[in-house]
Amino acid sequence: MKAISLDGTMTPFAEGQTVMDCALAANIPIPHLCYLPGFVPHGSCRLCTVKVDGRFASACTQAATEGQHVEIDTEELRQLRLSLLRMLFVEGNHYCPSCEKSGNCRLQKAAYDEGMLDLHYRPLYPKREMDASHPDVLIDRDRCIFCGLCVKASRDIDRKNIFGISGRGIDTRLVVNSKSGLLADTDISAQDRAVEVCPVGAILVKGRGFEIPIGMRLYD
Amino acid sequence: MASATEHADLLIERMGNNPLQILIAIQKAFNHVPGDAICRVASALDLPLSRILGDVEFYSFLSREPLGIYSVLMSDSITDWMLGSRELFLRLCGNLGVSPGITRSDGLATVARTSCTGMCDQGPALLVNGMAVANLTDERIDAISRLMEKKIPLVAWPDEYFHVESNIRRRGWLFQDWEGAILEGEALLQEMTDAGLRGRGGAGFPTAKKWASSRDASGSERYVVCNADEGEPGTFKDRVLLQHCAGGLFEGMTLCARIVKAKKGFLYVRGEYRYLEAHLENLLAARRDADFEIELHWGAGAYICGEESALLESIEGKRGIPRVRPPFPVTRGLHGMPTVVDNVETFCAAAAIAAGGGREFRSLGTAGSHGTKLLSVSGDCSRPGIYEYPFGVAVDRILEDCGAGNALAVQVGGAAGTCLDASEFGRKVCFEDLPTSGSVMVFDRTRNMREAALNFSRFFARESCGFCTPCRVGTEILAQTMERISEGHGTREDISEIGNLGGILKASHCGLGQSATRAVRDMLKKFPEHFEGAVK
Numbered sequence: 044m045k046a047i048s049l050d051g052t053m054t055p056f057a058e059g060q061t062v063m064d065c066a067l068a069a070n071i072p073i074p075h076l077c078y079l080p081g082f083v084p085h086g087s088c089r090l091c092t093v094k095v096d097g098r099f100a101s102a103c104t105q106a107a108t109e110g111q112h113v114e115i116d117t118e119e120l121r122q123l124r125l126s127l128l129r130m131l132f133v134e135g136n137h138y139c140p141s142c143e144k145s146g147n148c149r150l151q152k153a154a155y156d157e158g159m160l161d162l163h164y165r166p167l168y169p170k171r172e173m174d175a176s177h178p179d180v181l182i183d184r185d186r187c188i189f190c191g192l193c194v195k196a197s198r199d200i201d202r203k204n205i206f207g208i209s210g211r212g213i214d215t216r217l218v219v220n221s222k223s224g225l226l227a228d229t230d231i232s233a234q235d236r237a238v239e240v241c242p243v244g245a246i247l248v249k250g251r252g253f254e255i256p257i258g259m260r261l262y263d
Numbered sequence: 264m265a266s267a268t269e270h271a272d273l274l275i276e277r278m279g280n281n282p283l284q285i286l287i288a289i290q291k292a293f294n295h296v297p298g299d300a301i302c303r304v305a306s307a308l309d310l311p312l313s314r315i316l317g318d319v320e321f322y323s324f325l326s327r328e329p330l331g332i333y334s335v336l337m338s339d340s341i342t343d344w345m346l347g348s349r350e351l352f353l354r355l356c357g358n359l360g361v362s363p364g365i366t367r368s369d370g371l372a373t374v375a376r377t378s379c380t381g382m383c384d385q386g387p388a389l390l391v392n393g394m395a396v397a398n399l400t401d402e403r404i405d406a407i408s409r410l411m412e413k414k415i416p417l418v419a420w421p422d423e424y425f426h427v428e429s430n431i432r433r434r435g436w437l438f439q440d441w442e443g444a445i446l447e448g449e450a451l452l453q454e455m456t457d458a459g460l461r462g463r464g465g466a467g468f469p470t471a472k473k474w475a476s477s478r479d480a481s482g483s484e485r486y487v488v489c490n491a492d493e494g495e496p497g498t499f500k501d502r503v504l505l506q507h508c509a510g511g512l513f514e515g516m517t518l519c520a521r522i523v524k525a526k527k528g529f530l531y532v533r534g535e536y537r538y539l540e541a542h543l544e545n546l547l548a549a550r551r552d553a554d555f556e557i558e559l560h561w562g563a564g565a566y567i568c569g570e571e572s573a574l575l576e577s578i579e580g581k582r583g584i585p586r587v588r589p590p591f592p593v594t595r596g597l598h599g600m601p602t603v604v605d606n607v608e609t610f611c612a613a614a615a616i617a618a619g620g621g622r623e624f625r626s627l628g629t630a631g632s633h634g635t636k637l638l639s640v641s642g643d644c645s646r647p648g649i650y651e652y653p654f655g656v657a658v659d660r661i662l663e664d665c666g667a668g669n670a671l672a673v674q675v676g677g678a679a680g681t682c683l684d685a686s687e688f689g690r691k692v693c694f695e696d697l698p699t700s701g702s703v704m705v706f707d708r709t710r711n712m713r714e715a716a717l718n719f720s721r722f723f724a725r726e727s728c729g730f731c732t733p734c735r736v737g738t739e740i741l742a743q744t745m746e747r748i749s750e751g752h753g754t755r756e757d758i759s760e761i762g763n764l765g766g767i768l769k770a771s772h773c774g775l776g777q778s779a780t781r782a783v784r785d786m787l788k789k790f791p792e793h794f795e796g797a798v799k
Binding site (some may be wrong): 068085086087088089090092099101104105106119126127130131133134155165167188189204206207208209210211212213214215218219222 | 312727738739740743766771
């Protein structure tokens with residue numbers, strides 16, 4: 044059986060598997076945000092960056108090959124993940140205490156897991172548009188991390204193709220496939236996979252106000 | 264005039280499934296891409312609206328808001344700065360009474376900045392409605408302002424404004440009159456292997472191996488693509504090759520196509536070189552090859568499209584986001600089919616080797632870098648332009664030839680390259696020492712390298728595609744940090760933070776982010792005195 048070394052643990056893999064697949068199967072944690080099993084890996088958040096034979100690679104896109112030495116839990120990589128999380132926080136407007144997703148947010152959880160205690164960088168305070176046009180679903184772009192999961196879920200699972208990523212560089216933005224650019228002019232529903240799959244509080248179902256008590260939320 | 268949607272219909276009928284080229288044409292006709300046109304193009308091509316909107320918001324030469332009748336983009340390359348472009352920019356804005364990037368209320372003009380336009384040997388330069396105007400002076404800026412105020416159409420402007428010099432200062436092996444291939448197919452591949460031809464774009468992959476891999480990969484179609492999207496600040500040698508050696512380039516692409524059995528090829532030219540359109544179209548029209556068609560594909564202001572997989576995305580009409588590699592284009596390239604992507608200079612060299620130049624090519628250069636390299640030399644020197652040297656030429660030899668007697672620093676490889684101080688001028692341009700696509704920028708002893716660091720930092724923030732976190736956010740933080748330092752508000756922590764950013768950006772998805780802090784960190788290390796005085 045072919046195997047790779049994950050922080051010294053020899054882990055078997057099958058042809059076509061990625062480093063992330065191997066690690067998940069072996070219960071070896073690699074922090075990640077834009078990756079979700081069942082979706083084609085994107086490799087954009089870079090939180091799953093590991094060192095493969097001494098070189099940086101995103102675990103979700105890196106194919107496993109015989110004899111690879113993968114470093115995951117090293118000081119260098121912990122610092123890198125911390126920096127990437129801080130970057131994700133400062134580029135948007137994230138106010139966890141008032142966010143509906145708090146306690147169920149993968150970005151927030153990753154930040155707790157990595158021991159992030161401050162922003163370190165100066166916040167960029169971008170001005171981003173909110174879309175509250177739809178009766179059931181809301182887009183709060185302040186919290187979007189451009190993981191692309193909603194784009195894929197809406198296109199490939201819901202078969203509605205409602206979302207897209209537009210812009211460039213720091214002006215990258217989540218857009219809606221309707222002439223007005225508004226969610227109200229799409230056939231999105233609160234039950235769509237695209238809504239559920241958002242790792243942060245960027246796409247939310249309306250009419251719910253902090254329903255789950257603190258202490259019982261997903262990541263409490 | 265036809266409405267934007269009617270115009271879009273005409274373009275779609277003429278240009279088919281080619282969204283980016285259609286959008287460029289709409290921009291040209293309407294000074295922007297109206298929302299109606301975005302919808303029409305999307306529905307006619309059966310693409311999601313966000314794909315077309317994504318293009319308009321990604322490519323910097325496309326705009327959703329109406330620009331002026333005259334849209335001026337001043338080249339923001341460091342060499343243009345050194346020649347006074349920032350003062351000329353303000354002068355132009357003052358003459359016309361406009362603020363940067365904001366269209367004048369009567370719709371006459373928009374004046375903004377763009378990344379290096381590839382005229383560094385004859386700067387400062389600008390683009391007006393896509394056409395290059397070089398050798399800018401106060402007088403020329405004033406004259407242009409008057410022409411615009413009088414609404415004189417570009418065709419009636421003095422010809423000399425649009426004249427672009429080639430400035431070929433040193434000719435070598437490649438610039439000989441190579442005509443008529445005497446080798447092709449297997450024999451040519453063998454000759455290219457024997458000659459040691461490696462890609463001229465900077466990475467140096469063995470060319471024959473690339474072509475053979477593509478030929479041997481499975482696929483129902485195959486493509487040959489020439490990358491003429493040279494956006495690295497300070498490089499302009501592909502412009503000169505397109506002007507003087509396009510015949511050789513097409514020959515090289517055709518020889519490649521016969522080997523890999525491709526029926527279709529693309530020449531991807533950066534939008535900044537639009538003035539070459541008639542020249543290239545005429546040459547392509549004169550080609551007689553029923554088996555292999557070459558199509559011109561224009562870029563629209565995106566440095567990242569020089570990365571080969573982003574370039575393929577762009578030909579497919581998408582935003583230029585680099586793909587996950589592997590698979591590499593040789594096996595899965597354009598439309599998922601085996602594709603050879605090579606630099607202009609590489610195809611030209613292949614054609615010259617086919618015409619009998621292999622032995623001479625082999626004899627030139629170093630043990631690991633055979634043949635010659637075209638260098639684009641600019642900055643503080645008396646003879647900027649194109650220099651062809653055998654690989655292995657030392658930097659001090661280049662400085663001597665171009666008339667740079669007082670050099671403080673030399674930036675080799677553009678903003679993504681290496682900054683050398685005088686102790687390193689003995690280093691050699693070759694794959695073993697200083698690999699480069701050919702940009703050589705000279706800074707003399709009157710310069711402060713902090714300016715270059717600021718310029719390069721802004722460049723990467725402007726050109727990051729935005730796909731991955733470290734590059735999207737890290738380049739912006741780098742640019743803001745350098746701006747603080749330049750304005751005198753920087754701290755020592757800011758300086759050490761730039762070093763940290765370098766480590767973080769190494770985790771980027773592609774080479775743009777990975778190399779974005781390289782030159783700045785070189786400058787901090789080699790010229791600390793240029794920075795330390797400016798921080799608290």
